[in-house]
Structure formats: C-alpha cells, structure tokens
Amino acid sequence: MKPEMTPEELEQFIHRELRALPARKAPPGFEQRLQAAVEARLAGRTATPEQLEQFVHRALRALPPRRAPHSLESRVLAAIEHQAAVAWYHKSWAYWPAAVKAAFLAVGTGVSGAAITAFYLFSQGADPGVLTDAAGERFAGAAALIHVFRWMASYTSESFASIPPLWLYGGLAFIAAMYAAFFGLGAAAYRTLYRNN
Amino acid sequence: MRNYQDMVYSTAVRLIGNETQAEDIAQEVFIKAHEHFDNLRTSPSAGGWLKTVATNLSLNHISRYKKRWSFFSDLVHRDEEGGEKEVEFAAPDTFFAGVDSSERREWIERALEKLPDHQRVPLVLYHFEDMPYEDIAKKTRVSLSKVKTDILRGREALAKILVRSGASHESFEN
Numbered sequence: 001m002k003p004e005m006t007p008e009e010l011e012q013f014i015h016r017e018l019r020a021l022p023a024r025k026a027p028p029g030f031e032q033r034l035q036a037a038v039e040a041r042l043a044g045r046t047a048t049p050e051q052l053e054q055f056v057h058r059a060l061r062a063l064p065p066r067r068a069p070h071s072l073e074s075r076v077l078a079a080i081e082h083q084a085a086v087a088w089y090h091k092s093w094a095y096w097p098a099a100v101k102a103a104f105l106a107v108g109t110g111v112s113g114a115a116i117t118a119f120y121l122f123s124q125g126a127d128p129g130v131l132t133d134a135a136g137e138r139f140a141g142a143a144a145l146i147h148v149f150r151w152m153a154s155y156t157s158e159s160f161a162s163i164p165p166l167w168l169y170g171g172l173a174f175i176a177a178m179y180a181a182f183f184g185l186g187a188a189a190y191r192t193l194y195r196n197n
Numbered sequence: 198m199r200n201y202q203d204m205v206y207s208t209a210v211r212l213i214g215n216e217t218q219a220e221d222i223a224q225e226v227f228i229k230a231h232e233h234f235d236n237l238r239t240s241p242s243a244g245g246w247l248k249t250v251a252t253n254l255s256l257n258h259i260s261r262y263k264k265r266w267s268f269f270s271d272l273v274h275r276d277e278e279g280g281e282k283e284v285e286f287a288a289p290d291t292f293f294a295g296v297d298s299s300e301r302r303e304w305i306e307r308a309l310e311k312l313p314d315h316q317r318v319p320l321v322l323y324h325f326e327d328m329p330y331e332d333i334a335k336k337t338r339v340s341l342s343k344v345k346t347d348i349l350r351g352r353e354a355l356a357k358i359l360v361r362s363g364a365s366h367e368s369f370e371n
Contacts, residue, residue: 049349054350057360059305066306068206069220073199076227081290083228 201244205251211321212255214310222258226251252326256336259314306345308358316351319344 005013096104097123158167205226208355212327229250230237239242318337322328330348334341 049352052313052349052352052356053255056320056355057324059355060309063302065207066210068223069216071278072206072220072223074221075223076231078226078229080231086232147258 200272201247204244205247208248208325210252211325212252212318213258214312214314214317218258219255222251222254225254241291248326251356254317254362285310305355305359306321308355311358312351312354314348315339316354319348320351320355326342 077123083091088100202223206223209222209226210216213222224366226247230243230247230357233246237246240246262355301344309321312320319333319334322333322336323330328336330341330344333348
C-alpha cells in the first residue's frame with residue numbers, strides 16, 4: 001500500500017482486498033439445521049383440506065349468536081297489529097273466511113261452467129243472439145250485465161276492425177322493439193355502472 | 198320472541214350477508230310464527246321450527262334475488278368450477294394472541310359477510326346448520342361437486358381474510 005493514495009485508489013485497493021478473501025466455512029451442523037428449518041417452515045405453511053375444515057369449523061362454531069337489532073321486536077309487533085287491522089278482502093286467499101271461500105268456489109265454478117258451455121255451443125254453430133236471449137230469460141236479473149258485455153264485445157271488435165292491419169302489427173312490433181331495447185340498455189348500464197364497481 | 202330473536206337473526210344474517218335484509222327475513226319468520234302460535238306455544242321444537250323457517254326464507258330470498266339479476270350479472274364463475282384442487286394456503290407466521298375475543302368475533306363475522314353468496318351460503322349451511330353436502334346441493338339446487346368446491350374455496354377465502362386481519366391466533370396443527 002502506497003503512503004499517499006487518492007480516494008479512487010483507496011477504493012480499488014479495498015475492493016481488491018475484500019474480493020480476494022476466500023469463502024468462510026459454515027459452522028459445523030449448519031447444513032442439517034438449515035434443512036430442518038426449511039422443512040418445518042414448509043410443513044407449517046401448507047394446510048390440508050381437513051386441517052382447513054377443522055380450523056374454519058372451530059372459528060365459526062365459536063361465534064355466539066348475533067344480536068338482533070333493537071328495532072326488530074317493535075317492527076314485528078307493528079306488522080302483526082297492522083295485519084290484524086287489515087280487512088279479509090284485502091288479504092290473500094289463505095286469510096279469507098271459510099264461508100267466503102266456499103261461496104267464491106261455487107260462483108267461480110258456475111261462471112267457468114257457463115263459459116265452457118257457451119264456448120261449446122258457439123263452436124257447434126249456435127246463434128249468439130238466441131243464446132244470450134235464452135240466458136237473459138233465465139237470468140232476468142243479469143240482463144243489464146249481459147247487455148253491457150254484448151256492447152263491450154261489439155265495440156272492441158269494431159275498434160279493432162277499423163285499424164288497418166299494417167298499423168296494428170307495426171304498433172306491436174314497435175312495442176316489442178322498444179321493450180327489447182330498454183331491456184338491453186338496462187343490462188348494459190348495470191354491467192357498466194354497477195357490476196364493475 | 199326475545200328468547201329466539203338472536204338465533205333467528207343470526208341464521209338469516211349469516212346466510213344473506215346483509216343486515217337490513219336479514220332483519221326483514223327475521224320479521225317475516227316471527228309473523229309466520231304468530232300465525233302458528235297455537236301450535237308453537239307448547240311445542241318443545243319451536244326453536245328448531247324457527248331456525249328451519251329462517252333458513253328456508255333466507256334461501257328463498259337469495260334464489261329470488263339471484264334469478265332477478267342472473268341476466269345482468271354472470272353469477273357462475275366458470276374458473277371456480279371443476280374438481281377439487283390442493284389447498285395452497287399459508288398458515289399465519291405470527292398469531293395475535295392478544296386480540297380481544299369480541300374484536301376477533303367481529304372480524305370473523307365481517308369476513309363471512311365478505312364472501313360471495315355462492316361460497317358463503319353452503320359454508321354456513323355446512324358449519325352452522327350441520328347440513329351434509331348432499332342436502333346442501335339439494336337446497337341450493339347446484340351439483341354436489343360444485344357445493345364441495347364452493348365450500349373449499351369459501352374456507353380458503355375465509356381463512357385468508359382472517360389471517361390478513363390478524364384474527365387468527367391458532368395454528369392448523371392444533
């Protein structure tokens with residue numbers, strides 16, 4: 001080593017001396033200890049499906065029941081009170097009184113039977129005027145109702161007859177196209193704005 | 198009602214993963230219970246009845262919601278279907294023995310809520326309701342292999358969330 005050295009020469013000298021050092025020998029037993037440590041780490045880091053199941057099962061089963069919100073009890077009581085206050089005819093079929101259910105079934109069966117019979121007679125070529133007159137004679141009280149039905153039927157058929165078929169089918173096609181377009185737009189908007197977030 | 202409301206609410210909230218919707222389901226359960234009050238009042242299995250109704254209503258709610266949005270979102274994750282794979286999951290190196298138990302419970306509940314429906318529902322049915330895989334497949338109307346895969350994936354995801362949040366203070370070897 002020269003007595004006067006520039007910083008660059010000193011750096012090169014130290015670098016050469018350090019790089020010339022031989023590798024130090026590991027202490028006895030180092031290799032075995034290293035191997036054991038690696039194996040222990042690997043064994044501890046990978047869980048079998050059974051271990052994972054047991055771990056998750058223990059974690060979940062240790063959970064106590066979640067506390068219901070304070071509002072739940074008052075909400076249930078209010079809903080029950082509200083339900084009790086609603087008239088039967090505003091509720092679903094299951095809540096109707098038995099007598100009303102029976103009457104509804106009887107009337108429904110009668111109307112259905114009459115409709116099926118009328119359809120059968122018309123299909124056999126019976127005159128609608130004769131049939132409605134016969135029905136009107138038989139059910140004198142319902143004559144006004146039959147008159148209303150007859151007027152509604154004739155008005156609807158005349159209205160449809162006055163629309164050109166092209167306009168009718170065009171209108172239906174337009175409605176179908178708009179429905180499909182809005183459905184597609186809704187799906188695209190959902191995928192873009194909501195799902196991606 | 199006070200005796201059972203926590204149990205009913207827990208069942209619903211763990212299955213649905215949404216507190217507001219779970220409260221609605223719990224309300225529906227107790228209204229149904231009120232309609233069957235005469236039978237339930239003296240029944241020793243009232244708790245079981247309530248739990249079953251809560252489970253069924255929650256599953257109906259989930260399937261209704263899924264049907265409504267199935268057109269809009271791809272709920273089937275094709276990459277997650279298929280046979281069982283080896284679990285590659287890193288066990289925690291350090292355990293948080295000092296974590297408060299109530300805090301730890303809160304973490305687990307939140308981790309459960311974070312799971313997607315198709316993993317959380319079978320996982321909850323298996324671990325909380327002790328339902329076998331076959332019954333879960335029937336209830337959720339998916340194949341047996343999909344149920345097994347979803348539960349396995351759910352466990353992995355749950356364990357990862359727990360470890361990440363430091364909630365776990367036990368090792369797999371225990």
